[in-house]
Amino acid sequence: MVTREVAKESHETILPAVAPIIIDFADVFFKDLPDQLPLMRNIQHAIDLILGATLPNLPHYRMNPMEHAELQRQVKELLSRGFIRESLSPYAISTLLTLKKDGTR
Numbered sequence: 001m002v003t004r005e006v007a008k009e010s011h012e013t014i015l016p017a018v019a020p021i022i023i024d025f026a027d028v029f030f031k032d033l034p035d036q037l038p039l040m041r042n043i044q045h046a047i048d049l050i051l052g053a054t055l056p057n058l059p060h061y062r063m064n065p066m067e068h069a070e071l072q073r074q075v076k077e078l079l080s081r082g083f084i085r086e087s088l089s090p091y092a093i094s095t096l097l098t099l100k101k102d103g104t105r
Contacts (some may be wrong), residue, residue, distance in 0.1 A: 014063045036082035047089075069099050 014022065022029075063071070078084045 033081075061096055063097070071095055071097060 074075070079086075
């Protein structure tokens with residue numbers, strides 16, 4: 001049965017009200033994530049910057065060497081699979097790692 005397979009893989013309980021929907025639409029869900037993003041579409045997202053505006057200069061979050069290594073591993077995997085690419089934006093955002101419900105990263 002699909003609901004048991006999904007529950008075992010995700011380690012979460014599926015609500016009885018949701019189970020029939022998952023069974024009906026099981027063919028639209030991937031069993032494994034693809035190795036790349038879908039093809040580019042005609043509409044692309046862009047943020048128009050205001051000329052002469054100053055960029056916020058805030059300190060980044062500090063992380064210990066173990067967290068930094070895990071972050072680098074995840075970024076490298078996402079880059080290699082094509083899910084992300086290097087940004088050309090003058091802005092940067094800090095990354096903050098949080099624990100999952102089961103305590104893993």
